[in-house]
Amino acid sequence: MRILKPLVVGLAIVAVAAGVTIAQTQPDQLRQTAQALFAPLPEVADNPDNPVTRPKVTLGKMLFYDPRLSLSGFVSCNSCHNLATYGVDNLPTSIGHRWAVGPRNSPTVLNAALHTVQFWDGRAKDLEEQAQGPIVNPIEMAIPNQAFAVERVASMPEYVRRFASAFPGEAQPLNYVNIAKALAAFQRTLMTPDRFDSWLRGNDAALSARELAGLQTFIAQGCASCHGGPALGGNNMAKFGVVESYWEATRDVVGIGGPTMPIDVGRFAVTHNEADLYIFKSPSLRNITRTYPYFHDGGVWSLRDATQIMARVQFGRDLSSEDLDNLMAFYQALEGRIPPYALALPILPPSTQQTPRPSNR
């Protein structure tokens, strides 16, 4: 969790003094600053403890799309992290087993491998740990227990072969931890390079003047202090509502919310430490135009409103209409390209007479 405050504040002064023209007249200086705050996406976000290999990724992709990882046979990872809609379901909070409605908004799987912690409350350290959760969560995929998940998968000879080849040399390659490792390896390839990356790498033509002005505003306003790094977020936990509360800001900006709005205590629910009250992971802003609705509760549909709410709750100020216009332009540059191979639905292995049957109960 890098703290970049001094740099941001210094630049903010320059930006306020010189305005948008900086972006046009001193692009090299802006790029230098941006390179210090952000980074281009890697091709793959590898993990030495779970190396990304082709057999593992191919297997992980099959599991990602396989609804038999849910008790009902109806819910796959892709149900809530739909790659056709940038790795989210575009719902406030997700629907799971028996139409249970979850408490928090499903974050995108795109670029998620770059996050330094997983889940909104940071309760998993990486994707390998995270992927173990939803399969056995009773309101998500609702597999009764880890052994049941392994039994389902192991009932299909093609999966047995693929686990052996994805985890060579292991005595029991098909186990629950490896199911999660394969899913994580697939997600480690879900990087979505965009025009901002191209610009960071030196291509001046990749961003328009207004998009550069938006980047300038983004930095000047201090957004990068939480939304920095290669994913523009995902690498720190922060208090949500430093100056103003979420319910006050949404009431004023969107006209919803107010004191009766349910309050999510954030990381406190995990640690029961008062210092963790309202602490959430700062989400990545890559593909943010596509991952609506916004915030941990998916309570806000407009990205412009969400941006204004953030300025109020974190900094205690309102952004001008021009600042918002510029930021909205910059966000467009963060719409990336999903690897085409990831969008190609795999043909899933057939169930056998040994495969535990789906249950919608």
Add this chain to the structure above:
Amino acid sequence: MRILKPLVVGLAIVAVAAGVTIAQTQPDQLRQTAQALFAPLPEVADNPDNPVTRPKVTLGKMLFYDPRLSLSGFVSCNSCHNLATYGVDNLPTSIGHRWAVGPRNSPTVLNAALHTVQFWDGRAKDLEEQAQGPIVNPIEMAIPNQAFAVERVASMPEYVRRFASAFPGEAQPLNYVNIAKALAAFQRTLMTPDRFDSWLRGNDAALSARELAGLQTFIAQGCASCHGGPALGGNNMAKFGVVESYWEATRDVVGIGGPTMPIDVGRFAVTHNEADLYIFKSPSLRNITRTYPYFHDGGVWSLRDATQIMARVQFGRDLSSEDLDNLMAFYQALEGRIPPYALALPILPPSTQQTPRPSNR
């Protein structure tokens, strides 16, 4: 609805007399018979009233994968007709809005354009009519009415453009009938050519001796009288349970069922004509190894059991173990290739502030 009885009976006599060896010694004669009963799949099943064009198919594919065709934003056509699992959900009966469980098994969309009627009870004449049903069915996608569906889709500029280009010259290209037409056009391309096609066209090496023996058995037993034509079915309606009832046969073959089993009246529910009692569409047997569980209620998981049940209910006889072995081999040859372009998830257009929001109620 061609009635092929004389031919089938004639061949059955030959087959019973000469046994499996016919398949090996007189392949040309078998092919000639097969060519009379079946036909290779076309590349596309076009409809002069809804011509298959590239813009329409591209649009139809997007709609097919778009969960916003459901009120909840959670259920797409692909949820129950999953192309990763050969166009079905592999559930006895499907799950829909608010976890409603439907009354009948979801048939595959693969090769469905070749069916002469749609739905198990034949209540739609073609895919263009069929596709209008599930979107507004309260237990499936649950869109409140056709106007709501049109409003959802029309709120996204990319869809508006694509409808204009898919239905050129129409004053109001984006309407409910055209949503269904686009979905149908996409499905009209979902042909899955397989080894049986290759053999029908003259490639002797495409089928093994056992598969040919299975084809021989299939014809000799009279299966082709209902499962003929290019889709091996889908082109006629027939009484299910001519000799023995479904519940008696499943009780004896699988050990489930019995007199308390719920009885589906079939087409009678549509026409209220007593002659239509227990009349169902004969399903296509293309990809039958993958479209389990079987029958209108998805009540039987094993294809071998389902085949034995069919022999009992329709012909009043038990198939020998060897006949079943051969038929199971023949079915393998009906596993086809799904067009790869259809498996490539489209990136869906973003919702706008005008898009009616999803509701999980």
